[in-house]
Amino acid sequence: MTQDRSRLIFQVVVSVLFLGVVFTAIFGWFVMQNVRETAQRTDLDMRCVAWAALSFACVNDGRFPTSADELFQMEVLPESISCTPDGTDSNWPTTRVEAMRGLEPPSLADAFRRMDVAFSSDGTLPPRIDPRGLPTLVDPPTKPTIREWLFSFPVNDA
Secondary structure: OHHHHHHHHHHHHHHHHHHHHHHHHHHHHHHHHHHHHHHHHHHHHHHHHHHHHHHHHHHOOOOOOOOHHHHHHHOOOOOEOOOOOOOOOOOOOOEHHHHOOOOOOOOHHHHHHHOEEEOOOOOOOOOEEEOOOOOOOEOOEHHHHHHHHHHHOOOOOO
16 A cells, blocks of 8 residues: 555656656747747847948948938838948948848838947947847857948948
């Protein structure tokens, strides 16, 4: 009788622990999916703002925007820019499809609202685009890629 009772208690404890492991795995999977979706949206937002800044600089002889108002002059994002990378070290996209990795971009206003963007006072430096602590994609890493685009752009110091 005590063996049957001990066995029942053992089975109940093992079953509860097993269900806890299964629940934790399922919960972790949902959390991971949510983080991936947020990272993809953040990635597109960063790329959208960077594309607008590159487009603005291309149209304005290499001068970057100095305020959000100037950046919003690019509300309709062009399909391509005429400025092309000079050398092999310059690696920015020349088409919107390439910049957005083939995905549909959000509106510039929505993307800007979700980012923390700091502008230089004279337009000689590109804007600093920060995702406000939101996750970004890791493969390829978004923040360094966008930084490379912006800082490899030839700036007109005049």
